[in-house]
Amino acid sequence: MDEIRIIGVRGIPEIGEGDDLATLIVEASGEGAIHSDDIIVVAHKAVSKAEGRVVPGSDRRGAALAESARILRRQGEMVISETRHGFVCANAGVDASNVEGDNVVLLPLDPDLSARRLRARLQHISGVDVGIIISDTFGRAWRIGQTNVAIGVAGLLPFVDYRGTTDAQGRDLSATLICIADEIAGAAEMVMGKTTGVCAAIVRGAPARAGRGAATEIVRPPRGDLFR
Amino acid sequence: MDEIRIIGVRGIPEIGEGDDLATLIVEASGEGAIHSDDIIVVAHKAVSKAEGRVVPGSDRRGAALAESARILRRQGEMVISETRHGFVCANAGVDASNVEGDNVVLLPLDPDLSARRLRARLQHISGVDVGIIISDTFGRAWRIGQTNVAIGVAGLLPFVDYRGTTDAQGRDLSATLICIADEIAGAAEMVMGKTTGVCAAIVRGAPARAGRGAATEIVRPPRGDLFR
Numbered sequence: 001m002d003e004i005r006i007i008g009v010r011g012i013p014e015i016g017e018g019d020d021l022a023t024l025i026v027e028a029s030g031e032g033a034i035h036s037d038d039i040i041v042v043a044h045k046a047v048s049k050a051e052g053r054v055v056p057g058s059d060r061r062g063a064a065l066a067e068s069a070r071i072l073r074r075q076g077e078m079v080i081s082e083t084r085h086g087f088v089c090a091n092a093g094v095d096a097s098n099v100e101g102d103n104v105v106l107l108p109l110d111p112d113l114s115a116r117r118l119r120a121r122l123q124h125i126s127g128v129d130v131g132i133i134i135s136d137t138f139g140r141a142w143r144i145g146q147t148n149v150a151i152g153v154a155g156l157l158p159f160v161d162y163r164g165t166t167d168a169q170g171r172d173l174s175a176t177l178i179c180i181a182d183e184i185a186g187a188a189e190m191v192m193g194k195t196t197g198v199c200a201a202i203v204r205g206a207p208a209r210a211g212r213g214a215a216t217e218i219v220r221p222p223r224g225d226l227f228r
Numbered sequence: 229m230d231e232i233r234i235i236g237v238r239g240i241p242e243i244g245e246g247d248d249l250a251t252l253i254v255e256a257s258g259e260g261a262i263h264s265d266d267i268i269v270v271a272h273k274a275v276s277k278a279e280g281r282v283v284p285g286s287d288r289r290g291a292a293l294a295e296s297a298r299i300l301r302r303q304g305e306m307v308i309s310e311t312r313h314g315f316v317c318a319n320a321g322v323d324a325s326n327v328e329g330d331n332v333v334l335l336p337l338d339p340d341l342s343a344r345r346l347r348a349r350l351q352h353i354s355g356v357d358v359g360i361i362i363s364d365t366f367g368r369a370w371r372i373g374q375t376n377v378a379i380g381v382a383g384l385l386p387f388v389d390y391r392g393t394t395d396a397q398g399r400d401l402s403a404t405l406i407c408i409a410d411e412i413a414g415a416a417e418m419v420m421g422k423t424t425g426v427c428a429a430i431v432r433g434a435p436a437r438a439g440r441g442a443a444t445e446i447v448r449p450p451r452g453d454l455f456r
Binding site for chain 2 (some may be wrong): 002003004005006007008010055072073075078080087088090097106124137141142143144145147148149157158175176177178179180182183184186187189190193205206217218219220225226227228
């Protein structure tokens, strides 16, 4: 826990439908570069492209509306909506950057399932037992700018739960539930960038607990959400 | 940009009013451990304590209301409010954990100024030219759990601005403005924890640009905020 390393995986080629992303990540990382207990963060765009979640983008707005379960706000050409997974983000995650031609990329249908498959495949081909986070770039209420967050999780718990523990003075840390999956996704963004073609990162030493976690756990149920 | 290291600084003693936080960080880090161009992330609680921003906590709710410029929502004992700095968070950042006795800790009066002073003092005592981020743990709309974010910034730009640049396919990345200060603060949380007494972290290799940035730049003006 004293040191965390975040390593960008360079050299993964442009992804197309049906590509074996796990093999591409392992090959680009190099022999032995991925260790058990590492967390591999993958940009959702790579996952979506491998899964064929690409549609003609002449009507990006139409695609965003089709991908939305509910519109929260509209502002000019942008909508802020809730996706079918429950994520709240701009244009339902439909993205036109880093896509070939006139296409747009949709979010994976089930990013947690995508993460579990990627994890199983990595274990199969290289024998490592890693955590997987699939990330996307989301805006936030109240704060300018975007950060990367987790939209798919496998092999780790998305939260570090301090509820019921006490601090150094013996006081209850009752309100503290850290979303470490989002912190890891955000940290990995820094080596992935937007223009460099680095779609995966290795995170080593993060204090996430291994386990059967899912990004859907991070979705705040609309009924308990004071800002929806 | 290919590798980022996040190093927890162990051994900083409990902070009291008037303590020289820069010296404590340098001494705990060890000779030569902090390099120029590193970013030092400091938990706001250490800064607040050094600045004497501690009040008797018998009435935490009263303190939270006194620190609020505007109440956005109430839920049981908690308020979500806008602080005088413009930050939106629970209980105006008033915190009872990791404080001695019955006291509560308030946010620094001017966290950007605190960051600039800490930066100048670090430069003075050890000759390093670093960026400073003062962090706090905030909840979010729409997503469960908290992450650490930047409430004070000095010596770096809080955003990486891709607006006007193009992606690998030559398409405009017009909407992308990454709040790297928040990503760095969140990454540093992972080595700081809540129960370990580590109140500072060294972040090395993050692609933040040096410059005269401030955390107030991250505050979304209420008028442009669709969720306030």
